[in-house]
Amino acid sequence: MSEEVTSPNYWKSLGELAKNEEYEKFVEREFPENATELNDQVSRRSFLRVMGASIALAGFAACRRPVQKIMPYSEEPEDIVPGNPLYYASAMPFQDALAGIVVENNEGRPSKVEGNELHPASKGNTSIFGQGSLLNMYDPDRSRYIRKDGERSSVSAFAEFCSEHFANTDQNIAFISEANSSITYSRLKEQALETFSNAQWITYEPFGEDHALEGTNIAFGQRLRTYNHFGQANVIVSFDDDFLNPAANKNSVEDTKQFTDGRSVSSPEDGMSRLYTVESTFSLTGSNADNRLRIKSGDIELFVYALAAELSQSVSGLEAFNGYSNEFSDHEWIPVLAEELLENRGDSILTVGRDHKPALHATIAAMNVALGNAGETVSYYDVPHIEDQNNQEAFTELVDNLNSGTIDTVVLVGTNPAFTAPADLNFPEAISNAEQVVHLSDYYDETSKLANWHINRAHFLEAWGDGTSYTGTRSIIQPQIEPLYSGISEIEFLNTILTGEESDGFDLVQETWQDYFTSNFQDQWERVLHDGVAEEEEYPTVSVNIAEEFGSQAATFVGEAQPSEGMELVIRADSTVFDGRYANNGWLQELPKPMTKITWDNVALMSKKTADELGVTEAGLGKSEVEVVSITVDGTTIEIPAWVQPGHADDSITITVGYGREGIGRVANTMGTDTYPLRTTENMLVADNISIEKTNRTYEIACTQDHNTMEGRSLLRHATLQEYREDPNFSSYESSYDAEMPGLSYAEEHGEDRPLSIFNSIDEQEYPADEPQWGMAIDLNACTGCGVCTIACTAENNIPVIGKREVSEGREMHWIRNDRYFDGDVNNPKALHQPVPCMHCELAPCEQVCPVAATTHSDDGMNQMTYNRCIGTRYCANNCPYKVRRFNFFNYSKEFLTTGDDPEIVQMAMNPEVTVRFRGVMEKCTYCVQRVNRAKINRSIETNGETKKPKDGAVETACQQACPADAIYFGDLTDPESEVVKAKKDNRNYLLLEELNTRPRTSYLAKLRNPNPKLA
Template sequence: MSEEVKNPNYWKSLGELARNEEYEKFVEREFPENATELNDEVSRRSFLRVMGASIALAGFAACRRPVQKILPYSDMPEEVTPGKPLFYASAMPFQDALTGIVVENHEGRPTKIEGNELHPASRGNTSIFGQAAILNMYDPDRSRYVRKDGERSSVNAFTDFCGDHFSDTAQNIAFVSEANSSPTYNRLKDQALARFSNARWITYEPFGEDNALEGTNIAFGQRLRTFNQFDSADVIVAFDDDFLNPAAAKNSEENTRRFTDGRHIESPEDGMSRFYAIESTFSITGSNADNRLRIKSSDIEPFIYALAAELSDSVSGLSAFSGISNKYSDHEWIPVLAEELLENRENSILTVGREHKPSLHAAVAAMNLALGNAGQTVSYHQVPHLDENNSREALVNLTEDLNAGRIDTVVLVGTNPAFTAPADLNFADALSGAGQVIHLSDYYDETSSLAQWHLNRAHFLEAWGDGSSYTGTRSVIQPQIEPLYSGISEIEFLNTILTGEQRDGYELVRETWQSYYTSDFESGWKQALHDGVAAEEEFPTVSVTLSDNFSSAAGDFATGSEASEGMELVIRPDSTVFDGRFANNGWLQELPKPMTKITWDNVALMSKKTADQLDVTAAGLGEAEVEVVAITVDGTTVEMPAWVQPGHADNSITITVGYGREGIGRVANKTGVDTYPLRTTSNMLYASDISVEKTGKTYEIACTQDHNTMEGRSLLRHATLQEYRDDPNFSSYESSYNAEMPGVAYAEETTGDSDPLSIFDAIDEQEYPADEPQWGMSIDLNACTGCGVCTIACTAENNIPVIGKREVSRGREMHWIRNDRYFDGDVNNPKALHQPVPCMHCELAPCEQVCPVAATTHSDDGMNQMTYNRCIGTRYCANNCPYKVRRFNFFNYTKEFLTEGDDPEIVQMAMNPEVTIRFRGVMEKCTYCVQRVNRAKIETKIETDGETKKPADGSVETACQQACPADAIYFGDLTDPESEVVKTKKNNRNYLLLEELNTRPRTSYLSKIRNPNPKLA
């Protein structure tokens, strides 16, 4: 293998690629500038007010328990053992797709969410939104009470109002709601439409699947949900579809698992799918592509039609596209893709982003049908709860009627259109034309402030409910705790409007489920609660054929589809705060975005070439003062910081929504820029011919991409599938030393002149007791997609503090596992690779040798431990760690937070009681979730009557491992030759980071393999 393949030129940022003087100064500092002290004008208390509750809830501000009198159980519940958590099956709603979860519960308070292994949508995994949901529930900034005309009221008062106001069943009522798959919710919806003769129901999501549904209607004559079975496909082609991103796909967990299953490889003889991505913005999904083409979003349309025209001569059903000629007809990718797709009939998938035009979804559906993929790799489902009408058109019509004064009452369920509706509708102003506005929501938000009645909504962990997965698997949502702020659920809210009475959600859900278990209801009900999933069939699949009028329709919309040649603006949901509903979540705000590593802000992404055209200086360093640009669309201007994204399409700028909010919470307030004003009914995905100008202003961005850099050393190894077959041992360190895992039973060590030199020659390797397990980890880079859920899961499990934008910009982020993103190749069109980096748990740990107080030591089961109350904060260990995985806790805000008037009880309830809360001045790092390890060892010892304390393989999962939807992380006992982690470490793709240092880490990696088409390499 060539030297270039063995040691590729990876780079994390433009600064590192340029290696300019500023960058060299940045990386040469032992600690980031100003990292040793807080020396700005912001006081601790004012900083706390800015950061708010989420810092405290994440572990920043509860370092001591307040002294309180408590009462013991007088009658101990049978199922409760103090200190031992209980686990309950439930489900998490996201838009209208439910994901099965299991909630860890400590003495009546939920502390952690995991995936439900029995649920087909999760199979035990979660997304970043699932992991962060626990923090949303404990957010003190959530709405705490009912309001009438802005003043505090009560549920009883609202109930009395409903009994009187809704007695007029002939009034014009408009219900506007979020998407919801709940059978109970939709039963009440049907009852409302039946009771109120002049009622209408609009389901509005800022980023929904309406275009995709309209596309299947054009192609097949009915609105169907498309489900892609990526594990069954040999060739995947994605057109601007970020299907691995939870912000862009409701079922991202299942997509990720299926996608990585189709690319799982254990030996050079194995095959794997080939994935093509055609997109404008460098997305998570695009970063995992074998071949990626960057084009403008407006160019996706002519590209798809050019491909359909190329296929039309070889397959039936695409005659409407025959003869089409446009700017992409002669593109080098078109014949290559056509050849691949024709060679893999019935084993390929084409997919397009859900925000693209219905006509594009129709064209893609027709191509999947023509290639034989429909019914094989792609299925189509009838979804009973979906509206038959276009929701965006319905919202436009409602706005017109509001402005004309034709609506008596507007009932808004969860949705926030005053913030998220297309700007040209001026929905906030239109609401003033209604007689009554009633709003149920989590926060007293932009829409709530315009309503006569605001009802505070209960979190899904506080209320009974139900729903269906993306493909229709039903589940019951079980509450884990009484509503913290006496909120009510959606179904309780609708029932009160219908009946003028209060009724418990438990009764409403059971009433719905009576029809599912007619013979033995109680048995079926209890089984559904226990398993978290009902065993009934999913949404019915449909055998599809092209509709009679498809050809004429396709001919019309495919003719003359040429994109604008001017500058283009692409508008997307944010990868961490989505459409703004998660903006007050500190864990998500501080999670570095997968491709830019920016935290706490949204930016205007552009290519290096576009930045040069605009004379915008490329941003490169973590402490980035970047230039601000003014973006104008149809006379509306928004100013926001510019950020150069390698691999972005030229003449295109991408922005995300969800930021710049006011008055909903201290974390979200004035964080980032509100970009919804640039999104209109005609520009829902992209706007053409925009104006972009420099403002002369600068703005500080907190970006982690250059933090903890390892200065160009080869840390991530990858090859093509063919290169792997030519050299199966390309990942190996060139040494006679077998580094599968030193210090354990199966390691076969040899000596020789090429053995790695130890920097601790005088130190003997530790001897371990024979009865102790020896823990190790392996991370498969071929599976890792870079989604970041491991970081959030670790944060939730280990009470890791959120520190805020200012501190992140100084390099003080506290995440115990970071997700490095590397680029490889040319700045305009690089490949991207992801690598999670936790503590390596080295056998010959450099940190242990330099600690003057022995705060970092080795355990009998081989883990590198931190004794917090022994640490005196010298930070010698962090300086001596070649992997840069140790974090120093600079601050302790306990006293200041508890005197700010918030609820210390709620703050403490969010904590995992099995993990120590660290105080100021100590070093912390990944512990391999030692609390989970010890729990399993104790349980094993009890179950075996003391014969062994080695848990069975798979009985211990770290938080990052359990959450990962790609199943990229393996953890287990290295003394068990049959364990999964040992098997992965014996794979010829296994390698150690900085193996030449001979620190002998217990965490290793499986190198990345791509399968590019050599004709496009």
């Protein structure tokens, strides 16, 4: 090469950035001595105690099928062929939005959840919560029976109680419910309010959209749901709105797909949208931004008002902001954003986090109207089931009524306010004043223990139901299995209260849908069950205009806006356990959080500058003992581990909720810190002037960010859109390798065009002409780093969940990891994500060193593992430059099968097509070989043996199918028209560590950003 090329400064952690002595030692001991043994008997018992369903699903149980008596069919069902799975359409509720799913069933037991291609909210993909929902259903810690005053009871006894107690229709009844979009549920709710003359119905969600709805009410005079068409916008400005994160956006799957569609680039001539984010903590959305500004969350309100004032000089409708000025009015971003938005009128989107003040949502709505975005890139839906009153205000009023003793009966449907309600309301004490408390819930949780009646709820995969998507598309939820623990659904629960009789969800749902299908009911009903979606209009959209009253109200809230003072505390839903409802899910607990890579815990995030001021040192490497801080808000103090987060705003602390639970389940118990005590009615999102100080304690955090380090070798390549246009081949090997790379000088002397390696002399394998040759390409420009690929792979391949202790030892078993890199300054870096499965190398180093040929190449080009042949030398892991092999250290099948309740239930979720691995073997990504072989068999049958090559798209790996960004391509490399071949022909395509000449079959398309050069 004519000049030296400098490698990018990618780093995963502050330790790697510093490359200090601790880091060097950590790298050297990546494979620790005596790592194969676990002799601590206490840890063995603890391991079993906390893993619950997760460990059995992980592959530590001995059987793949439930232990049961074999009863032959007297007449075999026509649609069941042993060994062939069946697929049924259904829908998954999350808050008050459904996403369409398709559930794989193996001889009557659901074993995998996928997205429904026909459903607009999923289009074939899922979120981490959708993939993890299966484990929740098989959780042995779910509530197993009805309880009356803590003692076991029955459905019939509950029905008898309802017939007597609710016969008094004049009593004061308070219904407290989760958000729910079910049409049948809404019908029963209306019946309840008609039947009980003194009833009130409150919907309470700790992280709902109440503020957003009230914001549109201020701006337009009615409560409307905002829907952003991210795929149609040229410019997107996000103010603390982590819309790519399923924990922050109940419509994240659809929004992610739209967002990545708007940034799809196949040639230098293509354009892509530009994303600006203004936020306090480094969010998943912020990591995908082209330009990111970190400011305190409490100052975002002032920043938006300053931008509105700048825009008011050029557009109508924002007159209330004319002449307004604050400390951000002179910020360099304000004129740049205003210019961009004005140049893209009707082609831009402004959005704000759902928990910010209604006034801020109203301002954003008015700005979208003023810029011509309403009706173009932003739609507003009139949603029937949204209440007229603000739910938080109504909930607070209800607690006041409880304290005054005016409520006779409280009926709680799913929600858990004893854990999640604002701490200053003291809900547990308030509810004790009611004469009767009835609670339907999945677990015998904090609220259930305060109730007279606890009713165990059926999982959505066990019950009939219905509902609507975020934009109003109707679907039916159909059960995949009988309730494992005899639970009842929400609609059955409500109908029993109304009628005093045991209910059938199927009849209730059919009764509702009779009103929609007035002719040919059975045909239309069966069509909806088959497709999983009803063909009809969505919620009605509303043409909006800024209300006359908006100007006067805006003048008031703008005048009241004050800058954030002192140290602020930001409280958010957790990215993996949400508000705590997924705390007992081992798959989600062990999934590294997108930005911190922490598992099994929550922490207090802070910037490096803030940590230095507090005297808090950053976490060490590997097994991280971190310092604990105490945080005090309005006299309430909690202690929580501190974590230094690059890119976090200064003078701001971010914590997440959902942890620190007791008596819920073996996974959730004692994990993390309960942070809800700091959340009050006045500080739902942000608290100012908090007190924070170090304690003398430390706490161990299991974090994967420094696992599988590449020791400075660059796996990820990225450029700006402008750089790509100037050099379309920027990611090619010749353009990207370091001129000082070992072996290069020798190669140049001998006329070679690439560094030599030990594999150059190895003959490549020859493959049969009739076999497909599989390969994969991953588009880093589409990947958002959400982690759903990891969960989908776990669910598909019976991958172990190993627990916090073993993760901290670097033993996590995920077959596809999602690396997060930082690039640039520690205070304001860029972030990049890269999924890394097995590369399936043509010249695989692992195959050369295995003494027993346990890892070999198949006829269709995949690097395979023969588990029964593996003797656990781990030579292959030592020789894998990509560090994608996982050693199975443990085998607890014997202990597990004699521990806990109903081990046969949790075994039912295992994929029968995937081998259950045992202790002492190496495992890794297989390109979902079970799916490949199934497709080859089907293709051979279709063609009467003429070919085994499936049509393009007939095989989807689990990670590919789940990915809402459509970032993964997989297919036959011998098919020139296949999507994977087209991807590999893209000039952004490159191979990892190509200089090693391992010839990977997995390749990557380089990441592109589209920053505004004025803010570079």
